[in-house]
Amino acid sequence: MKLRVDPERCVGHGRCYELAPRLFGEDERGHCRILRETVPPELEKLARLGQANCPEDAIIVEES
């Protein structure tokens, strides 16, 4: 599984790094920074949780 963020859409709600801090971090402005672009199988559920809670639909999960 691959994880990406669309920086044009992210406005820094911070839901992703609150809910799944092992995969999502924050940059200087508090916008999303992907910590692991390739998601290990045991963290796939967390990746989907972060994606599902983004109010801007800014997180892209590509199932492999």
Add this chain to the structure above:
Amino acid sequence: MNDDNPCLETGVLNIIDPEYTAHPQPVNARVLEHLRVAKSIAMHTPILSRYEDVVWALRHPEIFSSEMDMKVLLGTERPMIPQQIDPPQQTRFRKILDAQFSRKRVQELEPEIRRHANELIDRIIDRGECEFDADFAVPLPCQAFLSLMGLPQEELELFLELKNGIIRPPVPPMDMEAATEWRLRTGKRIYDYFDRLIDERRAEPRDDIMTYLTQVELDGRKLGRTEILDICYLFLLGGLDTVTATLGCSMAYLAANPEQRRRIVEDPALVPGAVEELLRWETPVMLVPRVVKQEVTVGDAVLREGMLVNLLIGAANLDAEEFPDAQCVDFARERNRHLAFGAGPHRCLGSHLARMELRAALEEWHRRIPDYAIKPGETPRVSPGIREVLYLPLVWQASGRSGGAR
């Protein structure tokens, strides 16, 4: 419940009905069911209510502008920055302000906020009762604001007076002229206060936001004096009342629903989820205004250029298309993309600060006063507009041995 609100024949929603602001959920559910675009009782302003419509409007400032004259309501001489300006100018200000309100930055304030919360609890815990608004919900966000701005806590009374002078001017009800005059006079005092503070921080820089505003560069130049004032005005108005209202709405809910309260007492790890779910369910800032910049059609309604439009966040947050079991308050809701902090470029600048304050407050309160109820025979009173619970009498068993500050 008042079955005539909204009126289904005319599509009019009475947004100032006290019954509505006290219990908005059933009314908002009816709006969602019947009226894609309702009309406000005030000048028949169109109201968007569906999650999909509201989030779309919030994300498109080129259609739904935030630039409007709020002088009469807010006592401002100029637009507040960055709330009342549009991208791309707004984006440049957010770039320099976001870092000061990031989660990382507000975490540094958390121990101090918890200490303030505990000091407020110390004053009331042995009494076995309090009026939650005056004793807790009003002072805590103001103390947080003073900490953030690097101002002495002794300014608490002054700042509450300034805030109230704008939001609830002490004039006869319905005397709009007197209210506007009071607001403009208070607004002048707010500008003057921060004007002096700019000089003080320029002369003696410190490690605080005020100093930062005097030093930071935007497009290769320092901020002008009026720009700093327009930012500070927003900090004062945005940071105090909204958190006060959310604390009151959340505690009123928890007082009236003991089985839900017990869940967070037994498992404090549920508090962050409870904060989010209560933001969704209560949506203290229920309505936000925008001005139409390009004609656009929503359902059957044509929104013309220059029209004022209201976005009913309180209804969008109950939309079953977005929230399964939307009428069920579930602190463990797995997907909760509520819009209580807005969305798009104007996402609430203080959202991370607000979340930290709300969690700290609910955790400390329930650790020390886990069992409480609304005082028998009393009814909480909720303000129109931003839903502040102006009167929330709570009672509990006072024991004398009640855990003390950490």
